[in-house]
Amino acid sequence: MPRVFSGIQPTGEVHLGNYLGAVRRWVHDQHEFDSIYCVVDLHAVTLPQDREVLSSKTRELVALLVAAGLDPEVCTLFVQSHVPEHAQLGWLMECTAAFGELRRMTQFKEKGDRADFTSAGLFTYPALQAADILLYDTDRVPVGDDQRQHLELARDLAERFNSRYGSTFIVPEHAIAPVGARIMDLQEPTRKMSKSVDAPQGTLLVLDPPEVITKKIKRAVTDNDGEVRYDPEAKPGVANLLSILAGITGGDPAELADRYEQYGPLKADTADAVVEALRPLQERFSELSSQPQEVDRIIARGAAKAQALAAPTLAKAMLAMGLLPPT
Ligand code: AMP
Ligand code: TRP
Numbered sequence: 001m002p003r004v005f006s007g008i009q010p011t012g013e014v015h016l017g018n019y020l021g022a023v024r025r026w027v028h029d030q031h032e033f034d035s036i037y038c039v040v041d042l043h044a045v046t047l048p049q050d051r052e053v054l055s056s057k058t059r060e061l062v063a064l065l066v067a068a069g070l071d072p073e074v075c076t077l078f079v080q081s082h083v084p085e086h087a088q089l090g091w092l093m094e095c096t097a098a099f100g101e102l103r104r105m106t107q108f109k110e111k112g113d114r115a116d117f118t119s120a121g122l123f124t125y126p127a128l129q130a131a132d133i134l135l136y137d138t139d140r141v142p143v144g145d146d147q148r149q150h151l152e153l154a155r156d157l158a159e160r161f162n163s164r165y166g167s168t169f170i171v172p173e174h175a176i177a178p179v180g181a182r183i184m185d186l187q188e189p190t191r192k193m194s195k196s197v198d199a200p201q202g203t204l205l206v207l208d209p210p211e212v213i214t215k216k217i218k219r220a221v222t223d224n225d226g227e228v229r230y231d232p233e234a235k236p237g238v239a240n241l242l243s244i245l246a247g248i249t250g251g252d253p254a255e256l257a258d259r260y261e262q263y264g265p266l267k268a269d270t271a272d273a274v275v276e277a278l279r280p281l282q283e284r285f286s287e288l289s290s291q292p293q294e295v296d297r298i299i300a301r302g303a304a305k306a307q308a309l310a311a312p313t314l315a316k317a318m319l320a321m322g323l324l325p326p327t
Contacts, residue, residue, distance in 0.1 A: 012195030017183035027069035067285035078302030085310035089131035130154035165320035186220040189236035
């Protein structure tokens with residue numbers, strides 16, 4: 001079975017874009033691939049985090065992923081900092097990456113420009129991400145389009161390491177989500193839905209109560225021409241509603257458009273579909289929130305499973321580089 005690895009940061013709130021673009025795909029993939037999913041807390045600390053918020057968000061994200069349908073008996077779900085091999089191989093990858101190639105990473109430029117304090121870790125972040133992937137002999141990495149450059153780097157580092165020190169790592173393939181997997185902001189439909197926006201009305205959080213979801217969708221920005229058509233260029237707001245409805249019901253957005261003559265019913269159906277799709281997740285999440293020991297058990301078990309896979313790969317890489325094995 002091909003091996004799949006992906007990661008998600010425990011910062012901010014999980015929104016419908018994360019759910020439709022990433023999490024729901026992971027839930028599906030776990031039955032078809034040998035799947036490993038990581039809550040990447042070491043990546044989160046490349047920017048300053050509040051310590052209490054970070055640790056509670058980390059547990060909450062694990063619970064939310066389980067509530068969304070990741071089955072810890074089927075896949076491996078763990079917290080990055082619990083498997084120290086990530087930081088260790090991360091260092092070896094920093095020594096494999098060139099300064100110039102890290103400097104070309106566009107996400108570093110964007111985040112670095114926005115940050116008051118630019119940590120060295122923010123700069124070397126893609127080397128740690130390469131280590132995340134390479135530790136598990138990963139074949140495929142399902143991520144959004146924004147991660148394409150980091151994935152290219154992981155492939156380059158694997159190839160460089162293999163040619164310098166002998167065949168050690170599997171060179172991973174991309175599995176970039178198909179176009180259309182991008183959910184846009186409800187208030188500013190030309191910008192992707194994201195957790196870090198000033199206008200929270202445009203972002204649907206997976207834990208928003210049903211009435212909040214309905215209200216946000218009813219107030220979503222559309223346009224004045226009044227015709228329901230799937231045209232992301234000319235009608236981004238309406239196209240986004242159709243994409244959301246299609247993403248949830250599994251239909252085709254252009255075909256769905258034919259069923260509607262007015263925006264009102266489209267919005268009402270989209271709101272109902274989102275509320276119903278998220279209902280089981282929200283129910284399981286609230287059950288799990290009252291069983292913290294169960295979440296701890298899942299986290300501990302995931303770390304043990306992940307470490308059993310990661311430790312031999314790290315040992316192989318260290319040996320390949322000529323680091324003296326401990327006696
Ligand atoms: P992030 O929220 O940037 O940590 O992303 C976590 C995962 O969700 C990544 O695989 C992203 O590509 C995906 N993702 C984030 N925002 C969206 C969006 N608006 N639409 C679709 N996928 C998204
Ligand atoms: N950098 C990714 C993001 O911001 C998260 C991530 C970290 C990741 N390590 C990974 C994704 C390894 C895929 C594989 O979304």
